[in-house]
Amino acid sequence: MSRELFKFKGGVHPPEHKSESSTHPIHAAPLPRKLVIPLRQHIGQVAKPVVNVGDRVLKGQMIGAADGYISAAVHASSSGVVTAIDLQPVPHISGLPDLCISIETDSRDEWIDHAPLDYQAMVPADLRMQLRDLGLAGLGGAVFPSAAKLDPGAAHSCPTLILNGGECEPWITCDDVLMRHHADEILQGVAVMRHLLGSTGILVGIEDNKPEAIAAMQAAAQKVDFAVEVVAVPTIYPGGGAKQMIQTLTGKQVPSGKLSTDIGIQVFNVGTAHALARAVHHGEPLISRLVTVTGHVLRRQNFVVLIGTPMHTLITLAGDRDGTTGVLMGGPMMGVPMPNLEVPVVKATNCILVKSNELFPPLPRALPCIRCTRCADACPAELQPQELFRFAKAGDFGRAQEYHLFDCIECGCCSYVCPSHIPLVDFYRYAKSEIWAREKEKRAADLARERHEFRQFRLEREKKEKAEKLAAKAQAKRAELAAEPAAAGSAPSDADAKKALIAAALARAQAKKAETMPKNIDHLPPDKQREIEEIEARRAKIREMARQPLESEEKP
Amino acid sequence: MLTAILVMVAIAVVTGLVLGWSAIRFKVEGNPLAEKIDAILPQTQCGQCGFPGCRPYAEAIAKGEADINQCPPGGEEGVKKLAELLGVEPKSLDETHGTPKPKSVAFIDEQICIGCTLCIQACPVDAISGAAKQMHTIIASECTGCELCLPPCPVDCISMVTLAEDLPHWKWKHPVVMLKKVA
Incomplete structure (x- = not known):
């Protein structure tokens, strides 16, 4: 390979632990009795359930429809009956439940009718909508809906397409084995991406600790009818981060606050390309993925897992051991601890890492920051982590943003090198989520202000309209009355007009009162008649009493 | 002597005209301080401060007729922000107007x-x-x-x-x- 490679700043070399799981063949995880499929598995709008409890669903049937442009559908991973649509535990660090569809499987694994898509004949926008409805989302970890990423937008094309096979995080090998075994299919997916994005240069970046994957991808690249350059990049964490991969391969940096498409580059994970090939060439929605089960288990290996399979079944399958101290979803650098093992495998689950005290000794207690700036040396985003830490800890979020907090990719290099063992990334996550929450509150306050101001304006307007209407009505009446005496031949005066108005109003009131006289009072027996008379007398008395204080007020 | 006086008078007249014109041309609509205070207030429009809404309260603070610690939904943090904006000492929330509650x-x-x-x-x-x-x-x-x-x-x-x-x-x-x- 003659391609010139570039270096990004920082990065670390944690122990790899890849060969434990990458050398074993892929196994299919057995069909579980119950699948729990969360409706929020991607970034963006949560999917809307389109089935009811008690419905029989088939494998690959859409059970949650995409809601909006940045969204993706979810599908039944196997055939069975929907038993519940409710809040269930999901793989999220908070341990909070989220809306899920539970399916009792019938072990028949019966597919719904599905057919390949003739992608070259389709209008790109329709093809993207189809892919959204097939539930495609980025399988590298961020789960951004792929259909939105496959839209070149106003630029009409995205010259460079990078396929990310970096997989820099220790322990995880699912992309590595996928490239070894399914290189051809990955490139079929790339062909579709190329078609949609109009890319001319296609680069596949793979870290040089995966020679088998590189060889397999190079062999596959010979067979396709477009140029694909498979590049071995140096192994350094986080070399597989999208921005880092772009810099290593092209030397370009994505500007702060911009997207890679702004500089004409789009990046996809190899797993996403494989899923795209399955979707286009077989019509299969995204209902399964490769998951590395590793760490403190007997047989570390990769499984093809149906989305919705509980994590504990995979750990049992790999052979659970005593002394487990916790489970991470993802790798040791960026993984999130799981609140319990009932949670299902989702589209974002690339690895289930079982921890033990031998493999992951508990960190010593954190010491104060001594501002040694080792974190700044390690930061691949070229930030000042020690300053960000100071501001986040003090709650000075404005300053943290000035120091480009949102360019932090949460890779964990700073925490890894920190001699004081401060969980720096947790502070950045805290600061980011505080800032987001405040922005949300600000938007709500602005909306409330706007609605309140509009209400004031509306009340004011209604008052004015009512006054105008009354004035117009009085004017009309006056004119009408003025016309009558004129006909009679007497000169009208203002006082007369007013009197006449009052008289007319009184007459109207009298007429109305007469109308509301009780009905059905003919042919009453005498005792009833007497009773009514008594009540009427009482009423008259009350009316009299009610009038008296008014009169006494008026007299003095 | 006379020239000097005339020059000074001319300068005074010209500056006066420019200032007078810009006072009309660049007049700031509304009270900018009240706007800034209103932006900090939480816009619940609950009236716990004793004013019919956030805007009237903001205007009262701007005029110095109301204290900064009368808004329970804004909480201590809101008082702190107002104190920062107005350059006064932050104080604790006035409990006669109510206490902060969860949203x-x-x-x-x-x-x-x-x-x-x-x-x-x-x-x-x-x-x-x-x-x-x-x-x-x-x-x-x-x-x-x-x-x-x-x-x-x-x-x-x-x-x-x-x-x-x-x-x-x-x-x-x-x-x-x-x-x-x-x-």
Whole structure:
């Protein structure tokens, strides 16, 4: 390979632990009795359930429809009956439940009718909508809906397409084995991406600790009818981060606050390309993925897992051991601890890492920051982590943003090198989520202000309209009355007009009162008649009493 | 001597004209300080401060007629921000105006509601939909939790529901770092 490679700043070399799981063949995880499929598995709008409890669903049937442009559908991973649509535990660090569809499987694994898509004949926008409805989302970890990423937008094309096979995080090998075994299919997916994005240069970046994957991808690249350059990049964490991969391969940096498409580059994970090939060439929605089960288990290996399979079944399958101290979803650098093992495998689950005290000794207690700036040396985003830490800890979020907090990719290099063992990334996550929450509150306050101001304006307007209407009505009446005496031949005066108005109003009131006289009072027996008379007398008395204080007020 | 006086008078006249013209041309509409204060206030429009809404309270603060610690929904943090803006010492919340409560929204028990529209008239942000003798309901996303709809309800069918934490609203907590004692 003659391609010139570039270096990004920082990065670390944690122990790899890849060969434990990458050398074993892929196994299919057995069909579980119950699948729990969360409706929020991607970034963006949560999917809307389109089935009811008690419905029989088939494998690959859409059970949650995409809601909006940045969204993706979810599908039944196997055939069975929907038993519940409710809040269930999901793989999220908070341990909070989220809306899920539970399916009792019938072990028949019966597919719904599905057919390949003739992608070259389709209008790109329709093809993207189809892919959204097939539930495609980025399988590298961020789960951004792929259909939105496959839209070149106003630029009409995205010259460079990078396929990310970096997989820099220790322990995880699912992309590595996928490239070894399914290189051809990955490139079929790339062909579709190329078609949609109009890319001319296609680069596949793979870290040089995966020679088998590189060889397999190079062999596959010979067979396709477009140029694909498979590049071995140096192994350094986080070399597989999208921005880092772009810099290593092209030397370009994505500007702060911009997207890679702004500089004409789009990046996809190899797993996403494989899923795209399955979707286009077989019509299969995204209902399964490769998951590395590793760490403190007997047989570390990769499984093809149906989305919705509980994590504990995979750990049992790999052979659970005593002394487990916790489970991470993802790798040791960026993984999130799981609140319990009932949670299902989702589209974002690339690895289930079982921890033990031998493999992951508990960190010593954190010491104060001594501002040694080792974190700044390690930061691949070229930030000042020690300053960000100071501001986040003090709650000075404005300053943290000035120091480009949102360019932090949460890779964990700073925490890894920190001699004081401060969980720096947790502070950045805290600061980011505080800032987001405040922005949300600000938007709500602005909306409330706007609605309140509009209400004031509306009340004011209604008052004015009512006054105008009354004035117009009085004017009309006056004119009408003025016309009558004129006909009679007497000169009208203002006082007369007013009197006449009052008289007319009184007459109207009298007429109305007469109308509301009780009905059905003919042919009453005498005792009833007497009773009514008594009540009427009482009423008259009350009316009299009610009038008296008014009169006494008026007299003095 | 005369020339000097004339020059000075000329300068005075010209500057006066320029200043007079710019006073009209660049006149700032409204009170910019009140705008800034209003931007800090939480816009619940609850009236707990003793003013009919956030804007009147902001104007009162700007004029120096009201204190900065009368807004319970804004909490201590709001008082701190106001103090920072106005360059005064922050003080603790005045409890006579109420105490901060967790964020909540009103909820109408539709079984009991008689459709009297009194709550609709009380809502400062038009967050209640309904009509006379029709069921009323709260538009939760627009409710500020001001509680102004509670007193007018003749059948007491409105209650305040505290918002429970769910996934979209979940926040990372401040990481509690156990600092080792340094001897």
